[in-house]
Amino acid sequence: xxxxxxxxxxxxxxxxxxxxxxxxxxxxxxxxxxxxxxxxxxxxxxxxxxxxxxxxxxxxxxxxxxxxxxxxxxxxxxxxxxxxxxxxxxxxxxxxxxxxxxxxxxxxxxxxxxxxxxxxxxxxxxxxxxxxxxxxxxxxxxxxxxxxxxxxxxxxxxxxx
Numbered sequence: 017x018x019x020x021x022x023x024x025x026x027x028x029x030x031x032x033x034x035x036x037x038x039x040x041x042x043x044x045x046x047x048x049x050x051x052x053x054x055x056x057x058x059x060x061x062x063x064x065x066x067x068x069x070x071x072x073x074x075x076x077x078x079x080x081x082x083x084x085x086x087x088x089x090x091x092x093x094x095x096x097x098x099x100x101x102x103x104x105x106x107x108x109x110x111x112x113x114x115x116x117x118x119x120x121x122x123x124x125x126x127x128x129x130x131x132x133x134x135x136x137x138x139x140x141x142x143x144x145x146x147x148x149x150x151x152x153x154x155x156x157x158x159x160x161x162x163x164x165x166x167x168x169x170x171x172x173x174x175x176x177x
Contacts, residue, residue: 023062029070032060041081042168042176045156051077051129054139069139073099079127079139081151083158087144090118092127097135099127104152120144124152 032055039049051074058068073079082102093115101108101116103123110116110127118125129135149158156176159167169175 024060027057027060029055029057032057032070040166040168041156045081045154048078049080051075052079064143066140066142071137071139073097073127073129073135075129075132075134077129081154081156082124082126083149083151084118084122084124085120085141086148086150087120088142088147089120090125091140092116093138093140095136095138097129097133098131099135099137100130102126102128124150 034053034055038052038054039046041049053072055070056067057070058066071079079099094110094112096112099110101110103125105123108116116125127135127137143164145160145162147160151157155170157169157171159169161167
């Protein structure tokens, strides 16, 4: 622990508690993220400018809806398993040791696990304020609020029930 006895100096990433809410998407999208567990590592150390998550995904699960951020960059590094990276350009099979980066306003992306074993990766993203997220395959859009929470609407601007 650090001097304040709240923030660890170091920890075993897999021992960090999983997020209590598996997905912030509204239904019907929220339940589509079943089988994905995120452990917010950056928050455990009080990081404010970027987030780091250790993510585990069971066979058949998806990392997220295919999406792109307007202002936030994302980076992934595969630790275990063989996820399929789905982008605007098609699909790419990934393996442990491979990484991918997604600049703001770049290609829409997500990972899917079509294999027989869990997939584990590190996910890093910045926390630029005022971000919006588009989802080319689904009737949803996201906007970040000043407090860091997210608001999700249908593409026509109507709220989810």
